Amino acid sequence: MEEVLIKDLFRDPDSYLHRHFHVSGWVRTLRVSKTFGFIELNDGSFFRNLQVVFTDNLPNFEEVAKLPIATALRIEGQLVESPGAKQPWEMQATRIEVEGLSHSDYPLQKKRHSLEYLRTIAHLRPRSNTFSAVFRLRSLAAYAIHRFFQERNFVYVHTPIITGSDCEGAGQMFRVTTLDFPDYPRDEQGAVDFSQDFFGKETNLTVSGQLEAEAFCLAFRKVYTFGPTFRAENSNTPRHAAEFWMVEPEIAFADLYEDMALAEAMLKYILSYCLEQAPEEMEFFSRFIDPGLLPRLEHVINSDFGVVTYTEAIELLKKSGQSFNYPVEWGADLQTEHERYLTEQIFKKPVFVINYPKEIKAFYMRLNDDGRTVAAMDLLVPGVGEIIGGSQREERLPLLEARMKECGLDYKDYWWYLDLRKYGGTKHAGFGLGFERAIMYLTGIANIRDVIPFPRTVKAAEF
RNA sequence: UCCUCGAUAGCUCAACGGUAGAGCACCCGGCUGUUAACCGGGUGGUUGUUGGUUCGAAUCCAACUCGGGGAGCCA
Numbered sequence: 322m323e324e325v326l327i328k329d330l331f332r333d334p335d336s337y338l339h340r341h342f343h344v345s346g347w348v349r350t351l352r353v354s355k356t357f358g359f360i361e362l363n364d365g366s367f368f369r370n371l372q373v374v375f376t377d378n379l380p381n382f383e384e385v386a387k388l389p390i391a392t393a394l395r396i397e398g399q400l401v402e403s404p405g406a407k408q409p410w411e412m413q414a415t416r417i418e419v420e421g422l423s424h425s426d427y428p429l430q431k432k433r434h435s436l437e438y439l440r441t442i443a444h445l446r447p448r449s450n451t452f453s454a455v456f457r458l459r460s461l462a463a464y465a466i467h468r469f470f471q472e473r474n475f476v477y478v479h480t481p482i483i484t485g486s487d488c489e490g491a492g493q494m495f496r497v498t499t500l501d502f503p504d505y506p507r508d509e510q511g512a513v514d515f516s517q518d519f520f521g522k523e524t525n526l527t528v529s530g531q532l533e534a535e536a537f538c539l540a541f542r543k544v545y546t547f548g549p550t551f552r553a554e555n556s557n558t559p560r561h562a563a564e565f566w567m568v569e570p571e572i573a574f575a576d577l578y579e580d581m582a583l584a585e586a587m588l589k590y591i592l593s594y595c596l597e598q599a600p601e602e603m604e605f606f607s608r609f610i611d612p613g614l615l616p617r618l619e620h621v622i623n624s625d626f627g628v629v630t631y632t633e634a635i636e637l638l639k640k641s642g643q644s645f646n647y648p649v650e651w652g653a654d655l656q657t658e659h660e661r662y663l664t665e666q667i668f669k670k671p672v673f674v675i676n677y678p679k680e681i682k683a684f685y686m687r688l689n690d691d692g693r694t695v696a697a698m699d700l701l702v703p704g705v706g707e708i709i710g711g712s713q714r715e716e717r718l719p720l721l722e723a724r725m726k727e728c729g730l731d732y733k734d735y736w737w738y739l740d741l742r743k744y745g746g747t748k749h750a751g752f753g754l755g756f757e758r759a760i761m762y763l764t765g766i767a768n769i770r771d772v773i774p775f776p777r778t779v780k781a782a783e784f
Numbered sequence: 785u786c787c788u789c790g791a792u793a794g795c796u797c798a799a800c801g802g803u804a805g806a807g808c809a810c811c812c813g814g815c816u817g818u819u820a821a822c823c824g825g826g827u828g829g830u831u832g833u834u835g836g837u838u839c840g841a842a843u844c845c846a847a848c849u850c851g852g853g854g855a856g857c858c859a
Contacts, residue, residue, distance in 0.1 A: 350819085352817095354814095354815055354816060354818075354821095355814080355816070356815095357816065357817075357818090358818085359817080359819075359821090372818090405818070405819070406819080407818095408819085425810055425811080426794070426810075428794070430794085430795060430810095430820085432795080432796085432809080432820050433796085435795085435796075437852070438795070441851095492858070493857090552858075552859085555785060555857085556785095557785080558853095558855085558856090558857090558858095560858085561857080561859080565859070567859060646855085647855095656856090657854090657856090706858095707858070707859065710858080710859065756859085758859060759859095768852095
């Protein structure tokens with residue numbers, strides 16, 4: 322007998338109606354009367370459940386009537402029109418086989434659970450409606466990203482996860498070592514002797530693939546990375562994780578404006594793709610997680626992102642009359658409250674803030690002609706804040722060296738990075754998209770722990 | 785790391801110095817079209833941990849642990 326996926330039933334019910342076939346899946350809920358009952362079955366292929374009707378014509382009716390939630394079943398039957406209001410059709414079961422019994426203390430109940438509670442059962446939460454929707458969407462969004470770049474002839478680069486650059490400058494790193502704790506080999510000064518370590522030098526988990534991506538960019542013209550990234554920061558917020566995924570495109574012969582155009586096109590592509598491919602999931606988020614999500618995303622797709630220079634942003638914030646906890650002043654970094662006000666109150670849509678003072682940005686960003694700002698851009702979005710950070714890179718060797726000196730960096734740690742400027746260097750630009758932050762924006766989920774299958778955050782790696 | 789709020793049954797919460805409760809879940813029974821089904825009955829607690837105040841602490845105090853929100857760091 323033919324095995325049918327519930328997704329296929331929902332997408333093309335007419336070709337299955339009045340036909341016999343079998344489905345297999347897990348009991349989401351079960352309701353019984355004396356001589357008949359209903360099972361809502363989810364087979365993992367689709368967000369919605371199939372309603373199965375069974376009667377005491379089944380030899381194992383009594384057994385089926387008492388099945389606990391989450392039991393795995395194989396059901397034979399035929400698809401028929403349903404008299405019920407909530408579904409146009411249902412399966413009339415002729416045979417129900419128990420594949421794997423569940424237990425009555427199954428922790429997921431037929432009612433709404435808090436996201437905090439579900440986090441404590443991370444191995445079971447993908448079976449809940451919310452997480453079923455979140456993780457299917459996460460998968461689609463990842464595919465959308467690859468499609469977007471591949472369609473535009475970008476080359477996908479696997480930059481290393483273990484890095485030997487000991488000063489990438491983007492925060493605390495996790496050390497990678499095979500040295501025995503606590504009996505580290507010591508050198509004459511008593512310091513840890515990393516020459517005896519696996520790689521013969523100090524190594525860490527990467528905080529960014531950008532520097533390596535630049536090397537490939539200057540060979541393949543348009544490249545992107547998409548992989549895990551690690552920060553050992555003691556961050557306790559709903560927006561930070563110790564392990565997260567980042568997308569980092571890098572384009573040659575391009576300036577900051579082309580970089581921004583790329584970022585905007587990419588984000589809109591991901592949104593459109595997900596709305597198109599996962600309408601049920603997106604509808605669910607808009608109903609239960611974040612009312613107003615769908616209109617907002619549609620608005621973003623159909624409108625141009627705002628662009629404002631850092632200097633203009635400072636003026637706008639000063640003129641707003643809004644009182645902030647932190648003073649608004651040229652030269653100081655924008656605080657979260659300033660960023661939120663800009664994107665949520667003034668622009669009410671995603672906005673690029675560009676040309677920041679060089680003192681508050683990384684060494685590799687290209688110095689503007691004014692000599693005091695760099696060609697950097699942050700994309701701020703309502704509700705999430707900074708979702709993308711990027712820049713045009715400094716391609717002029719003397720200027721790059723001067724900036725590194727100012728920042729107290731040692732040339733010899735970056736010898737290969739500097740070589741890129743020496744041998745046919747050209748203007749180029751790129752950005753980093755926090756993948757989870759994009760998922761948060763896309764779903765309305767407010768905590769990054771709820772868009773990562775098994776999240777790693779400070780003091781939390783249970784699963 | 786800092787500020788702030790919280791932790792009571794499996795889950796969501798009530799009780800705010802004087803015998804610890806409800807809804808849901810679970811168990812038993814009823815119900816011929818249910819939709820977080822419904823109706824009746826039942827089981828279920830060292831009130832996060834440790835210490836203190838008090839005749840008496842879920843309730844007041846302290847520390848710790850864990851969680852929420854805000855800040856810093858950033859993606």
